[in-house]
Amino acid sequence: MSPETAQLAVSMREVRAAAGLSLAQLARRTPYSKSSWARYLAGTQPVPRRAVESLCEVAGVRPHRLLALWELADARWSGRARATPEPPPETRGGRGTPYVWGAAAALAAITAAAAAVLLSTPHTSPSATAGATATAFTPRPGCSGRTCEGQDPLDMGCGGQRMVRTLAVRTAAGGRRLQLRFGTACHAVWVRATHLHLGDRVELTLPGAPRKEIRVKDRHDVDAYLATPMTGMPPGQDPGDVRVCLVPADGRRMCFTG
Numbered sequence: 001m002s003p004e005t006a007q008l009a010v011s012m013r014e015v016r017a018a019a020g021l022s023l024a025q026l027a028r029r030t031p032y033s034k035s036s037w038a039r040y041l042a043g044t045q046p047v048p049r050r051a052v053e054s055l056c057e058v059a060g061v062r063p064h065r066l067l068a069l070w071e072l073a074d075a076r077w078s079g080r081a082r083a084t085p086e087p088p089p090e091t092r093g094g095r096g097t098p099y100v101w102g103a104a105a106a107l108a109a110i111t112a113a114a115a116a117v118l119l120s121t122p123h124t125s126p127s128a129t130a131g132a133t134a135t136a137f138t139p140r141p142g143c144s145g146r147t148c149e150g151q152d153p154l155d156m157g158c159g160g161q162r163m164v165r166t167l168a169v170r171t172a173a174g175g176r177r178l179q180l181r182f183g184t185a186c187h188a189v190w191v192r193a194t195h196l197h198l199g200d201r202v203e204l205t206l207p208g209a210p211r212k213e214i215r216v217k218d219r220h221d222v223d224a225y226l227a228t229p230m231t232g233m234p235p236g237q238d239p240g241d242v243r244v245c246l247v248p249a250d251g252r253r254m255c256f257t258g
Helices: 003-019 023-029 034-042 049-059 064-078 098-120 126-130 219-223
Strands: 164-171 177-183 188-194 201-205 212-215 243-247 254-257
Touching: 003 034, 003 049, 003 064, 023 034, 023 049, 034 049, 049 064, 164 243, 164 254, 177 243, 188 201, 188 212
Parallel strands: none
Antiparallel strands: 164 177, 177 188, 201 212, 201 243, 243 254
């Protein structure tokens, strides 16, 4: 694997991790399959430019730095970045073969342009980049309002960077942590929970909508981020009407509102 390919793959994996996207979620929200994403992120297959753009769109990050890295990797994949050949024999006037020098100039232009973008774009963490204003990014979730009812927030693309507002946070005994989240693009609410214990249950209720809940069933759930299904917010509904309750397996119920 070339250094250019490795750097692109590492940067793409960082963006994916910061956005909390699984391979299955990328496959559902882009034109590329789960197996293709696995190869792209591992650096074992050349990445289409559109795949890089799609990753940035889904993750909600500015594409400039990844596209600059892609330009360098693509030059290597296409052969434009092969080792510099020996200088061609001189012809009349001391100039080399026009085709050879033209190709070298084209590669130099690509490298210079990519380097200019990389140097002009501060190398911040993916989470910091995701928080920056991205004029080219338009959220495209899979549902909105009532059509989000009962759906998974990540599967529907409602939990991406700059698409969520945290309405309330509570920490309970044992480090249990609950976040009431509002998807600004999806117009829906859900609860994200971490550090729950075996047997715990989390409930989300809103007048006029079915109750949503999650239960911790095994050790995998204990170690994971868990999210309730979404409740779609009808126009004019006050998020303060949303009620969240933690029902621990070994303690008293704790409830709060948005």
